[in-house]
Amino acid sequence: KAGVTQTPRYLIKTRGQQVTLSCSPISGHRSVSWYQQTPGQGLQFLFEYFSETQRNKGNFPGRFSGRQFSNSRSEMNVSTLELGDSALYLCASSYRTSGSNSQETQYFGPGTRLLVL
């Protein structure tokens, strides 16, 4: 099976712009989660989507949003970019059932490295 794919791999934007990142999960996986990785804050959870619905959200401002399509592919959007949004954005997928407990492993993509100038 192909792994999680993320596009683009690298991105340079300027302050005030917006950006959209894309994630294709492993075939058959229905849950997609997004994480931000920075040297200062480490790995932080952004949000999770399952069956096109946001199931969980981390502590990020409303400028960060996402969505999931019927084929489980997901996009995240960051509007009005700030210098501090420079980070590696990681997408992870898992085969999650509809139950509230989730023991499944999350498999990560290679990430999109965003640089905001």
Add this chain to the structure above:
Amino acid sequence: AQSVAQPEDQVNVAEGNPLTVKCTYSVSGNPYLFWYVQYPNRGLQFLLKYITGDNLVKGSYGFEAEFNKSQTSFHLKKPSALVSDSALYFCAVKTGGGNKLTFGTGTQLKVEL
């Protein structure tokens, strides 16, 4: 709130020696514990997980981890380190009710000849 601590920023080991990367956690409820490894300019690669059952978990590439409930620890171990094991290692925890992983700050493992 759940949290994970990795007390060592860096661990240095000679090739062929055993290695241990430490992790402690704090959760309410039963924890699901994970170890991931990250190589430079790459995403996270899954190594192993503890859900329930046997306290010693075996994973990929000869790694194993021991779950200790009384000490709330989940240390990663390998009997004989390789130079190629040099990477950044993350411990993570989640509890019931979603897929949110809470990560530790990471431990840089350096294996030298």
